[in-house]
Amino acid sequence: MSCNKLNTFVRNRVSEILDITSSRNWRHVPTHENPADLISRGVEPSAMKSLDLWWSGPKFLQQDITTWPNSFKDLETLPEIKSNISLIANDFTYNLDSKLIKFERFSRFSRLHRCVCYVLRFIKLCKTRSVLPFSFSPEELEHSLNIIIIQSQKESFSEYNLLLNDKG
Structure with missing residues (x-):
């Protein structure tokens, strides 16, 4: 056994x-x-x-x-079996179709922006196991803003995926 x-x-x-x-x-x-x-x-x-x-x-x-x-x-x-917990972290910028964060749940953009920053930081910590400072860096803020823009474009314009796949 x-x-x-x-x-x-x-x-x-x-x-x-x-x-x-x-x-x-x-x-x-x-x-x-x-x-x-x-x-x-x-x-x-x-x-x-x-x-x-x-x-x-x-x-x-x-x-x-x-x-x-x-x-x-x-x-x-057996009830004593450990549950398997695994995390698969892809490059978040290219895998946004899963709607990890629902924009409509946020009443203010600043909260949405911070939430995306925290999710990206969590993914980075899982990948690198490094310690990051408490406040967000300018790069983290810019990266999260780009993620929000890309996701909102995908949701607003049906042509977005066609243009990405060179079918437009």
Whole structure:
């Protein structure tokens, strides 16, 4: 079993267990036969006194090992799996059709301009992992202004894409 996809805590515990045991000794106990699952299902402590599953374990443990359940939990369905988060950053100036920022949501141009600056800065930080000053540079402000102009031209003039593709 590959532990790389598991959350850190679970990965460390599983790795530790795998180091001291052999994987051929591992079996999956179905939840309806697992005494440990009784607690997570909210069984009252007073009811535990009369539960054979709690005191004796699953019935199959008293049978021959060849009759034991042999189903394994699919690693991809475990709740402890880390979610994959990835970022693909293209050159933002040439990939504006996605409408990342909706102009109509801004009541003032200055807010739109700053928002585009922040998005471009975020993309730059993801690509370079560098530290940038708090205030925007003149180049960043100019680049974001150009992005806004290009996007507004694309939205306003249907001929824009034809001219870019030399079909006009």
